Amino acid sequence: MSRYLMSSQCVFDVIKRRNLDAELWLEAADARGIYADDICISAVTPMTIRWQLEQALTAARAKPEAAAYPVPLIRDFIDQANRFFEDFARDDRIIAMDHRIAVRWGDLLDMKITYGSPDGRLYDVPSATKVEIATALVGRGDFPFVYVDYHQDAHAGIPGLAVENPEKFSRR
Amino acid sequence: MSEFAKTLLGFVEQMPDSRQKLEFLEALQVCPPIELEVVPEERANKSMNHLRKRALESGQAYVIARAGRVDNLAHAAFVLSSDTILSLIDSVREGTERKTARRRPASALLAQLKPLDASFVKMRLEPRSQEEAIGGRGRVF
Numbered sequence: 001m002s003r004y005l006m007s008s009q010c011v012f013d014v015i016k017r018r019n020l021d022a023e024l025w026l027e028a029a030d031a032r033g034i035y036a037d038d039i040c041i042s043a044v045t046p047m048t049i050r051w052q053l054e055q056a057l058t059a060a061r062a063k064p065e066a067a068a069y070p071v072p073l074i075r076d077f078i079d080q081a082n083r084f085f086e087d088f089a090r091d092d093r094i095i096a097m098d099h100r101i102a103v104r105w106g107d108l109l110d111m112k113i114t115y116g117s118p119d120g121r122l123y124d125v126p127s128a129t130k131v132e133i134a135t136a137l138v139g140r141g142d143f144p145f146v147y148v149d150y151h152q153d154a155h156a157g158i159p160g161l162a163v164e165n166p167e168k169f170s171r172r
Numbered sequence: 173m174s175e176f177a178k179t180l181l182g183f184v185e186q187m188p189d190s191r192q193k194l195e196f197l198e199a200l201q202v203c204p205p206i207e208l209e210v211v212p213e214e215r216a217n218k219s220m221n222h223l224r225k226r227a228l229e230s231g232q233a234y235v236i237a238r239a240g241r242v243d244n245l246a247h248a249a250f251v252l253s254s255d256t257i258l259s260l261i262d263s264v265r266e267g268t269e270r271k272t273a274r275r276r277p278a279s280a281l282l283a284q285l286k287p288l289d290a291s292f293v294k295m296r297l298e299p300r301s302q303e304e305a306i307g308g309r310g311r312v313f
Contacts, residue, residue: 008297012296026281029279036277056295117296124299
């Protein structure tokens with residue numbers, strides 16, 4: 001009975017409901033005997049996603065003619081994200097930071113972890129993502145989570161981190 | 173294996189082979205001790221108030237059994253569904269009492285979501301720049 005912690009990017013893609021790999025992973029999870037109870041998110045994930053959407057909303061309000069996404073569409077996105085987060089909050093599946101996670105987060109803050117974006121740009125992993133990884137490493141009730149995230153070479157350099165790449169479960 | 177798990181194992185082993193049976197067997201392997209006492213119906217009839225008070229004080233659960241034992245379902249004063257038992261094991265394992273007996277398939281999380289505009293497909297979360305030094309969103313609290 002493994003438990004899974006979805007990365008913020010995976011949660012972001014699920015909320016879009018556009019048949020992206022993270023959503024297909026969730027659909028395929030039924031056949032693998034994974035229940036909704038087995039899937040959690042980090043406490044920083046709602047913050048991370050809301051921040052991204054608020055940035056887009058601010059840009060769209062400031063310069064509507066140049067905005068990549070119009071305001072009503074971003075509002076739809078925010079509403080849908082909030083509903084999704086409420087589902088996790090209701091069942092106590094948003095994992096708060098406790099002292100054990102904080103200790104592991106401290107270890108990760110001292111590590112240089114570099115991710116690559118789809119366009120090939122390299123960037124240092126932000127501290128919020130390190131909280132997610134620390135949460136996956138510590139887990140809940142002495143059982144670490146499997147971290148559900150798209151492939152990054154840097155995952156292999158994080159001791160003890162079990163990762164599942166949703167792209168492997170894609171129907172495409 | 174805890175006494176609780178050993179007690180349940182006898183029933184689980186008689187289940188037909190299924191995914192649920194495998195889940196049960198796996199759950200029983202990791203099940204920590206659960207304080208649960210099987211009380212004969214006669215004793216329960218005489219001291220229900222006492223049992224209730226003790227249950228409230230100690231948090232210990234009681235199963236009231238006819239003739240002092242539960243050897244088939246008809247003899248049980250009440251029956252817990254398999255989902256409830258799994259949830260009970262889960263909640264004790266996690267040390268939380270907030271867990272409820274809800275076992276929805278993973279894809280149920282998608283039920284409330286509708287497809288958003290296709291233009292969002294390539295939108296990605298950007299790392300926050302200068303987050304350590306400045307932080308905030310231009311408005312604090």
